[in-house]
């Protein structure tokens with residue numbers, strides 16, 4: 001299988017990256033092909049709501065997002081690993097998600113397929129510094145809209161609260177294990 005992994009954090013070697021690597025370990029053990037996309041290291045402009053995609057399903061902004069469209073189309077499974085920022089997802093990841101408005105137009109207005117892959121599934125792994133649930137719930141709503149738009153009709157959500165300092169998740173083996181196990185479940189049909 002081809003597995004697309006989207007990492008939402010701008011922090012290198014941070015908590016969500018450590019969790020993402022646990023998921024990748026689970027995939028690599030079974031020989032799957034993995035593509036990692038890091039919007040914070042790419043040139044992805046925010047959506048302009050210019051309606052440029054309405055009649056074509058193609059975004060007119062020429063930047064790295066076109067690599068992401070291709071990766072989305074080719075994936076059998078999609079993983080999003082991200083921290084919570086201000087009760088939502090980081091701006092870099094949100095820009096990527098908003099640019100999927102072009103795929104929304106393709107699917108719902110033009111009735112064209114997003115992918116020829118069947119039975120796609122997703123996994124959302126999140127980490128946040130606060131004890132409150134609301135930021136995770138709000139982020140899950142955003143990522144659910146993303147997943148459904150790109151033809152990922154079901155996903156599992158695992159999240160870990162009160163983990164803030166860089167690398168702190170390493171002191172939480174239960175979070176590493178839960179992510180690894182969720183990644184293994186993602187591989188089932």
Ligand SMILES: Cc1cc2nc3c(=O)[nH]c(=O)nc-3n(C[C@H](O)[C@H](O)[C@H](O)COP(=O)(O)O)c2cc1C
Nearest residue numbers: 009011014015016083084085086087128129130164
């Ligand atoms: C701009 C910013 C906003 C944040 N907002 C929240 C928040 O609303 N809720 C929360 O639980 N944690 C919040 N945090 C804490 C991060 O989610 C936390 O530090 C997380 O472990 C970072 O993951 P990373 O190392 O993968 O970037 C925020 C951090 C930053 C930098």
